[in-house]
Amino acid sequence: MKRLLLITSVCLSLLVPQMALAVEAADGSAPLVKNYGTVLSDTSLSGGFTSTEQFFRVEDYWKVDSVTLQLDYKTSTLTQTERSSVTLLINGSPFHSFRPTVGDADMQRLNVTVPAALIVPGVNTLSIQGHLETTVPNPNLVCLPTTNRDNWLHILDSSAINVKHSNEAMKNSIRDFNRRFIGMDTTNDGLNAVAVSEKGHPAELEAAVYALSGFAKASPVKDKVIPLVPYGEETLKGKQAVVAIALYDNLSPSLKPLLSRSDVQDKALIQLVRMADQPTLVITSSDPGLLIKAGRLAANQSLLGQLDADTKVVDSTTEVATPQVDVSRNVTLTEAGDKLTGALHREKTYFIALPGNRSIADASKLSLDFRYARNLDFSRSMVTVLIDKTPIGSKKLSTELANGDHMEMTIPKDLNISGNFSVTVAFDLELEDAGCIDTQDQMPWAFIDKKSMLQLNTKDRAELLLNNYPYPLLRDGSYNQVAVVLPKERESYTYATLTNLFNLLGQYAQTNTGEVRFFDDAVSADNLKARQVIAIGSYRDNKIIRDNNDKLYFKYDPNGGGFVSNEKMSIDADYGKRIGTLQLIDSPYEAGSGLLAVTGSGAEYTYLASKMLAVEGTLWKVFGDGVVADKDGNVQAFRFKKQAEPEGPSTIGNILERRDVLGFMVAVILVIVLVLVSLILMVRKYRKKRGKEQ
Numbered sequence: 001m002k003r004l005l006l007i008t009s010v011c012l013s014l015l016v017p018q019m020a021l022a023v024e025a026a027d028g029s030a031p032l033v034k035n036y037g038t039v040l041s042d043t044s045l046s047g048g049f050t051s052t053e054q055f056f057r058v059e060d061y062w063k064v065d066s067v068t069l070q071l072d073y074k075t076s077t078l079t080q081t082e083r084s085s086v087t088l089l090i091n092g093s094p095f096h097s098f099r100p101t102v103g104d105a106d107m108q109r110l111n112v113t114v115p116a117a118l119i120v121p122g123v124n125t126l127s128i129q130g131h132l133e134t135t136v137p138n139p140n141l142v143c144l145p146t147t148n149r150d151n152w153l154h155i156l157d158s159s160a161i162n163v164k165h166s167n168e169a170m171k172n173s174i175r176d177f178n179r180r181f182i183g184m185d186t187t188n189d190g191l192n193a194v195a196v197s198e199k200g201h202p203a204e205l206e207a208a209v210y211a212l213s214g215f216a217k218a219s220p221v222k223d224k225v226i227p228l229v230p231y232g233e234e235t236l237k238g239k240q241a242v243v244a245i246a247l248y249d250n251l252s253p254s255l256k257p258l259l260s261r262s263d264v265q266d267k268a269l270i271q272l273v274r275m276a277d278q279p280t281l282v283i284t285s286s287d288p289g290l291l292i293k294a295g296r297l298a299a300n301q302s303l304l305g306q307l308d309a310d311t312k313v314v315d316s317t318t319e320v321a322t323p324q325v326d327v328s329r330n331v332t333l334t335e336a337g338d339k340l341t342g343a344l345h346r347e348k349t350y351f352i353a354l355p356g357n358r359s360i361a362d363a364s365k366l367s368l369d370f371r372y373a374r375n376l377d378f379s380r381s382m383v384t385v386l387i388d389k390t391p392i393g394s395k396k397l398s399t400e401l402a403n404g405d406h407m408e409m410t411i412p413k414d415l416n417i418s419g420n421f422s423v424t425v426a427f428d429l430e431l432e433d434a435g436c437i438d439t440q441d442q443m444p445w446a447f448i449d450k451k452s453m454l455q456l457n458t459k460d461r462a463e464l465l466l467n468n469y470p471y472p473l474l475r476d477g478s479y480n481q482v483a484v485v486l487p488k489e490r491e492s493y494t495y496a497t498l499t500n501l502f503n504l505l506g507q508y509a510q511t512n513t514g515e516v517r518f519f520d521d522a523v524s525a526d527n528l529k530a531r532q533v534i535a536i537g538s539y540r541d542n543k544i545i546r547d548n549n550d551k552l553y554f555k556y557d558p559n560g561g562g563f564v565s566n567e568k569m570s571i572d573a574d575y576g577k578r579i580g581t582l583q584l585i586d587s588p589y590e591a592g593s594g595l596l597a598v599t600g601s602g603a604e605y606t607y608l609a610s611k612m613l614a615v616e617g618t619l620w621k622v623f624g625d626g627v628v629a630d631k632d633g634n635v636q637a638f639r640f641k642k643q644a645e646p647e648g649p650s651t652i653g654n655i656l657e658r659r660d661v662l663g664f665m666v667a668v669i670l671v672i673v674l675v676l677v678s679l680i681l682m683v684r685k686y687r688k689k690r691g692k693e694q
Helices: 007-012 174-181 186-189 202-218 288-299 494-509 543-549 603-613 616-621 651-657 659-693
Strands: 016-023 032-040 043-046 050-060 062-075 085-090 094-100 108-114 122-129 152-155 159-168 192-196 228-230 241-247 268-275 279-284 311-314 330-332 338-341 346-354 359-360 364-370 382-387 390-396 404-411 421-429 445-450 451-455 458-460 482-485 517-519 530-535 580-588 594-598 625-632 635-638
Touching: 043 050, 043 279, 050 159, 094 108, 122 445, 174 241, 174 268, 174 279, 192 202, 202 228, 202 241, 202 288, 202 517, 228 288, 228 494, 241 288, 241 346, 268 288, 279 288, 338 346, 359 390, 364 382, 364 421, 382 404, 390 404, 421 445, 494 530, 494 603, 494 616, 530 543, 594 603, 603 616, 603 625
Parallel strands: 192 228, 192 241, 241 279, 482 517, 482 530, 530 594
Antiparallel strands: 016 032, 032 159, 043 152, 050 122, 062 108, 062 152, 062 159, 085 094, 085 122, 268 279, 268 311, 330 451, 338 445, 346 421, 359 458, 364 404, 364 445, 364 451, 382 390, 382 421, 580 594, 580 625, 625 635
16 A cells, blocks of 8 residues: 655655764753754756756754755766766756866765855755756757766755754754654654653553644654653653653642642643753643543644643644644645646645545546647657656647646556555656757746646545554544553553554554543453454463464464464564564454554564554555564464455446536436436326327
């Protein structure tokens, strides 16, 4: 199952932090100046005139001192240096040009200062535009070819943009704390944490995973997790931003005196307090239900971004819910229209968000409205539409339709698109005699109109396979009545396992309205009915796993010491004690529900299994319904459920999904009805006439 992120998430997936160096103050206090590096992705430029874009982020609480670009590249040894050039732009503004160096070394390095005035808070775009020539000018030729396979420049992933900055002083507001808590530098350096009391009351854990889900969703760093830990000096050592969630009676004695109120019987309190160099957002109440509600508020990033005070009181009347996800809708590709400029291949990509359990159904359509320049070579210019890089249709451009062209196509059902996906509109804008003219930045051009739209029909993917993860734990962007059964004894690995699971689930959760309940392993079967179950632990420390060992695909030996061989995999007795498994089986407590066993012979191996579901980058390894991982990094996935025979297409269903066919069928039926009524009236009239004649 293909899983893409929303446009911001996809852009920021390129942000792989390279370094985070700190220059300390003279007195040895907290760092004043940091140098934060973002590695560029490995990419190539090819052709006569070509360009590529890279993205990096600057947090809005940074005071940018200076920005430097280290560009490592290789170029074709045939490159004509004096006739080739590369221009660098930040957010559309050029700031440096150079002629690529050709040498015997494997790599060339360019260090250049980026004007800090061009940097904006949030996502910044570095554009690299190349004019590359490998052909030696021939005085007997009037025109030169602009495109050649020998024209290339390779940007290496050792390239980086380094931002030297200091942080603004933190304001005494929940809003300012929140933006720093989910900040790129904070998350990447492991300086944040969500903490519950050491007692780990079920209501505290429930409130904590709601809050953690909201933070994970909003964090720009998707390859690092925000830890969930028990509150303590050792677990929070070195943290610079902490969210502490506990029932008031379980709250740390060091936090209670810092709160502005203690009457939390019928209210929940969210308050920012200062703990030396460790700002802490305390979420507490004596009422478990209100504590959970406050956790849901923390999951609502829109609300947190509005809290300019240091304290928020939550009571029974406080609205905390996020809007529900609309999965059946018309999706506009662009709000204001998008212009593409320049010759040859130009493309624009749009990212469409769908819940992970939803796939594109039959009769989904794309309607594209666009216009383009009239100075093209229309014998070679065209537009192509791709979904997840798979072309679904093309159209040749023409002079007659340049001021208003239209293209409509049905999305092929064999693409098997589910969850987030991308739509790319690619123009090939060819100019006549391109080798004889000096092309300009704004010539030629194409424009994608705001009327362009996707008509999406979706269907639920309800098969219990890890291919469809995060289903069944999430459905339509909400937690799907989840029950988490914890082992009898909790340790650091238990919290690390919860950290992994709910960071990734949180990235997929689009609302805070679903439910996650926590139980110990003595939970009754009645409490697990109509719920999607996550069982964490081993045979020996989790009764749910022990009771359902006979239903697991990878079963434990009679002593519960390790896994034994099955029809898919031979397992040595010693090796079976050193692996972790993910197993998605039918729930024994409710038909139609699922049970995900995250299990190993010990807590370390249970954690090892959970690492496969920690970040999106490793999900491609997880498919089928039984997955095995060992400490050497070996992952093996299997499918145990029998594959159902593909159902033949339903004629009635297809007609109901196709509005054009449905309209035609209705018209035909109406015509038939009118004909029948006319015949009946004619027969009645004829009979009356004969009756009068007799």
